[in-house]
Amino acid sequence: KQEVTQIPAALSVPEGENLVLNCSFTDSAIYNLQWFRQDPGKGLTSLLLIQSSQREQTSGRLNASLDKSSGRSTLYIAASQPGDSATYLCAVSSLYNQGGKLIFGQGTELSVKP
Amino acid sequence: KAGVTQTPRYLIKTRGQQVTLSCSPISGHRSVSWYQQTPGQGLQFLFEYFSETQRNKGNFPGRFSGRQFSNSRSEMNVSTLELGDSALYLCASSPLLAGNTGELFFGEGSRLTVL
Numbered sequence: 001k002q003e004v005t006q007i008p009a010a011l012s013v014p015e016g017e018n019l020v021l022n023c024s025f026t027d028s029a030i031y032n033l034q035w036f037r038q039d040p041g042k043g044l045t046s047l048l049l050i051q052s053s054q055r056e057q058t059s060g061r062l063n064a065s066l067d068k069s070s071g072r073s074t075l076y077i078a079a080s081q082p083g084d085s086a087t088y089l090c091a092v093s094s095l096y097n098q099g100g101k102l103i104f105g106q107g108t109e110l111s112v113k114p
Numbered sequence: 115k116a117g118v119t120q121t122p123r124y125l126i127k128t129r130g131q132q133v134t135l136s137c138s139p140i141s142g143h144r145s146v147s148w149y150q151q152t153p154g155q156g157l158q159f160l161f162e163y164f165s166e167t168q169r170n171k172g173n174f175p176g177r178f179s180g181r182q183f184s185n186s187r188s189e190m191n192v193s194t195l196e197l198g199d200s201a202l203y204l205c206a207s208s209p210l211l212a213g214n215t216g217e218l219f220f221g222e223g224s225r226l227t228v229l
Binding site: 034036041042043044045046049089091097100101102103104105106107 | 118120145146147149156157158159162164169170172204206208210217218219220221222223225
């Protein structure tokens, strides 16, 4: 059974810092991995999608890496801003059971202080 | 391009009642998935519909059901509501390619409170 873990559960940093959020999964038979952002009381915003054959994806100040063999992904945020404060979730889809089903981690709550 | 639209955004029901939530996917997306989010369990997959057929189902009781219409709009229904059904219900649509899971795009959710 696939399990996704995100560490740390919460993180507080001063504005301008570079930071890394971690995501690990127990079954390496994944089809893709997706990072989301969720603001309080809101839905999820897709940040980056990495296919299992890819090693990393970049969008602006965000860079996500994937090491399928070790079951790890990281989300790197450069030059953090107060507007980056949100909960960040990673989710994986299984290679053998797809159809819109993602397994989510519990998220990392990020607070960027001005 | 309009995003995923969910209605209603907020609703309050009492135990034993039933509720229907609606989701309109992004134009051109044929896959619609539903998720339940609670503080204790996090995000859990309910079911997924593609071309009006349920293709995948999570581990929820039969009180949770759904359907998809020919225009890809989807509804989910929860019957005989319990206090534990209070949650944020999220709908996601995806531009599925050849049956694989593509990128998921989520709506703002429907916040259900059961009293």
